Structures are given as C-alpha cells and as structure tokens.
Amino acid sequence: MKKIILTGDRPTGRLHVGHYVGSLRRRVELQDSGEYDKIFIMIADAQALTDNADHPEKVRQNIMEVALDYLSAGLDPDKSTIFIQSMVSELTELTFYYSNLVTVSRLQRNPTVKAEIAMRNFEASIPVGFFTYPISQAADITAFKATTVPVGEDQMPMLEQCREIVHKFNSVYGEALVMPNILLPDNKACLRLPGIDGKAKMSKSLGNCIYLSDTEQDVKKKVMSMFTDPNHLRVEDPGRTEGNPVFIYLEAFSRPEHFAQFWPEYAGLDELKAHYERGGLGDVKVKKFLNKVLQAELAPIRARRKEWEQRLPEVYEILKKGSMEAQAIAAETLKDVKAAMKINYFDDEAILRM
Numbered sequence: 001m002k003k004i005i006l007t008g009d010r011p012t013g014r015l016h017v018g019h020y021v022g023s024l025r026r027r028v029e030l031q032d033s034g035e036y037d038k039i040f041i042m043i044a045d046a047q048a049l050t051d052n053a054d055h056p057e058k059v060r061q062n063i064m065e066v067a068l069d070y071l072s073a074g075l076d077p078d079k080s081t082i083f084i085q086s087m088v089s090e091l092t093e094l095t096f097y098y099s100n101l102v103t104v105s106r107l108q109r110n111p112t113v114k115a116e117i118a119m120r121n122f123e124a125s126i127p128v129g130f131f132t133y134p135i136s137q138a139a140d141i142t143a144f145k146a147t148t149v150p151v152g153e154d155q156m157p158m159l160e161q162c163r164e165i166v167h168k169f170n171s172v173y174g175e176a177l178v179m180p181n182i183l184l185p186d187n188k189a190c191l192r193l194p195g196i197d198g199k200a201k202m203s204k205s206l207g208n209c210i211y212l213s214d215t216e217q218d219v220k221k222k223v224m225s226m227f228t229d230p231n232h233l234r235v236e237d238p239g240r241t242e243g244n245p246v247f248i249y250l251e252a253f254s255r256p257e258h259f260a261q262f263w264p265e266y267a268g269l270d271e272l273k274a275h276y277e278r279g280g281l282g283d284v285k286v287k288k289f290l291n292k293v294l295q296a297e298l299a300p301i302r303a304r305r306k307e308w309e310q311r312l313p314e315v316y317e318i319l320k321k322g323s324m325e326a327q328a329i330a331a332e333t334l335k336d337v338k339a340a341m342k343i344n345y346f347d348d349e350a351i352l353r354m
C-alpha cells in the first residue's frame with residue numbers, strides 16, 4: 001500500500017512555534033525522508049470559516065501568511081502538494097455523505113470539540129458547521145487516502161472520529177476508504193506546547209504565541225516575559241521545572257550543541273534542570289539561554305521568509321497548481337465513494353434494469 005500523508009492548518013493567523021514542534025517540523029523531516037509516496041498539506045480555510053463566518057477577510061488574509069510559513073519552514077512544493085481546502089469542492093460533498101454515519105451525541109462527546117466550544121464561549125450558539133468539523137476533517141483525510149496524519153495531541157479525538165467513520169463506511173458500503181493513523185511527536189514536550197502565558201496550549205485564538213515570523217526583538221521580548229514557576233521568587237529559591245513553560249520549550253527546542261555553543265557551563269538540559277530545582281539559578285539567565293536557542297532555530301526560517309515575501313506570484317502559482325492536483329485526486333475518491341454507495345447512476349445503465 002502507498003504511504004500518503006495529509007495534514008494542515010487553519011488560516012486563522014500566522015503559524016507559531018507550537019505548530020512548528022507539533023507538526024510542521026516533522027512534516028519537513030518526513031518530506032525529506034523520501035519514505036512517502038505523496039504528501040498533501042492543506043490550508044484549511046473552509047474549516048477556519050466554521051468559527052470565523054463573520055471574518056472572511058481574516059481567513060483570506062492568512063492564506064498567504066500560512067503558505068509563506070510553510071515554505072520558510074522548509075516545505076518544498078516539488079515534494080509536497082500544498083493546497084487550499086475550499087478549492088476542492090469534493091471535500092464538501094464527501095462531508096455531506098459522511099454526516100449520515102455520525103450521531104449528534106458522538107460529536108458532543110468529542111473532547112476537542114467540547115474544549116474548543118468552551119474556549120470560544122459558544123454555549124448555545126455553536127455554528128452547525130463548527131460542531132460538525134470533525135466530519136469534514138474525516139473527508140479531508142480520506143479524500144487523499146492518507147495513511148499517516150502528523151499532528152499535535154489535540155487532534156487525537158479527530159483522528160479517532162475519522163477512523164470510526166472509515167470503519168462504518170467500509171462496513172456499510174464496502175471497502176472504499178483507507179484507514180489513517182495518527183503520527184504524534186516523539187518528544188513529549190511537543191505534543192501540546194503551552195503558551196507563553198503558561199496556558200495549556202499555545203493557540204492563535206488565545207493570543208499567547210511566539211510566531212515563526214516574529215522579529216528577533218519580538219521573540220526576545222516574549223521569552224523574557226514568559227510565565228515560569230510563580231513560587232520561584234528569589235534566585236536562591238528551589239524552582240519547579242515540571243509544568244514550567246520555559247523548561248518545556250527547552251525540552252522542545254534545545255539540543256546538546258546549543259549548550260556547547262551558548263552555555264558550556266552545563267553539559268545539557270538535565271544538569272540545568274537540576275540546578276534550577278536545587279535553587280541558585282535565576283529565571284532571567286534561563287530565559288536568555290532559551291532566547292538564544294529559539295533565535296538559532298528561527299533565524300533561518302525568518303531569512304527564507306524574507307526571500308519568499310519577494311516572490312508572492314510564485315507562491316500564488318504553487319497554491320493554484322497544488323489545489324488543482326488535489327482536486328483531481330479528491331474527485332477520484334469521490335467517484336469511488338459514490339460507486340460504493342450506489343449513487344453513481346450515470347456510470348452504468350444498471351439503473352434501467354428495475
């Protein structure tokens with residue numbers, strides 16, 4: 001069987017370092033590993049509209065921002081097909097048919113949907129489209145016969161729901177859909193990177209992000225203002241590293257060579273943590289180190305972005321070409337789906353034999 005990747009992001013803002021460690025960095029590695037037959041990267045504008053119906057201009061504006069973030073992070077349009085969700089109308093049609101296979105109560109039990117509804121204070125005013133977005137996500141994944149979906153931990157319930165839809169579809173209509181698998185980051189700190197405010201998830205909607213496209217000064221300012229251990233008041237106090245965002249970011253980003261280069265007093269993260277926990281190590285020093293580590297990772301991304309910003313017509317062509325290619329593939333799957341459901345009336349004349 002072919003190995004196919006599908007993943008993507010909502011164009012609700014520029015991409016942040018949570019996206020980077022949760023999914024984007026991995027995608028680039030997988031892309032360059034040469035182990036996959038096809039890689040589809042989707043800018044999920046239709047999904048973004050489910051909770052931004054009143055702000056179409058925000059979604060539109062961020063299409064280019066996300067595309068620039070992709071290209072600057074190292075996604076290569078010759079190896080990965082980058083496309084825009086709404087340009088593939090087959091996805092909407094698949095969503096409609098899959099809706100019949102999912103109950104309202106099952107959607108209500110989806111933990112991510114629950115958490116996101118609470119976070120957005122939707123209460124009784126949940127848009128139907130938002131409530132059912134896990135179904136449209138199942139359409140996105142299955143349309144490309146994806147075997148592998150590299151995403152952050154918050155997407156686990158989505159993948160679970162998608163797998164249920166595939167199972168149900170295949171058992172009712174016959175094996176037309178491919179069962180996908182989630183691919184989570186190996187590094188625990190990357191599963192769900194917290195915000196700079198210490199909130200459980202860095203998220204565009206919460207405004208607690210370090211963006212890939214932030215300037216050097218922005219990144220520094222944000223790092224220096226980060227939430228740490230609130231009980232670590234004086235330098236000599238023992239500090240907590242567990243649940244401390246500064247240390248979680250170091251887990252996610254720092255490598256032994258960063259210590260050798262920027263802070264040779266410590267052999268590595270374990271030694272640094274031990275010192276902080278014992279007491280005698282101030283937050284400012286640790287933050288300064290984190291800033292250096294982040295700048296080292298982000299500088300090349302920032303530089304590539306500057307270059308791509310000068311080549312917007314090329315970016316436009318990449319998206320257009322990618323969307324056309326994606327559309328052709330989704331159309332094949334839709335054809336298989338309709339054949340399995342026996343709603344392909346004009347593909348043969350069997351309908352005439354009553």
Ligand code: ATP
Nearest residue numbers: 009010012018022151152191192193202203204205
């Ligand atoms: P929104 O607030 O609009 O939902 P978001 O910041 O949650 O935006 P998405 O576009 O929903 O971003 O998520 C895109 C991908 O990035 C998903 O695979 C998701 O799991 C991953 N991701 C998002 N935030 C984080 C995070 N803080 N840590 C790890 N992965 C993340």
Ligand code: MG
Nearest residue numbers: 010116154203
């Ligand atoms: Mg999200």
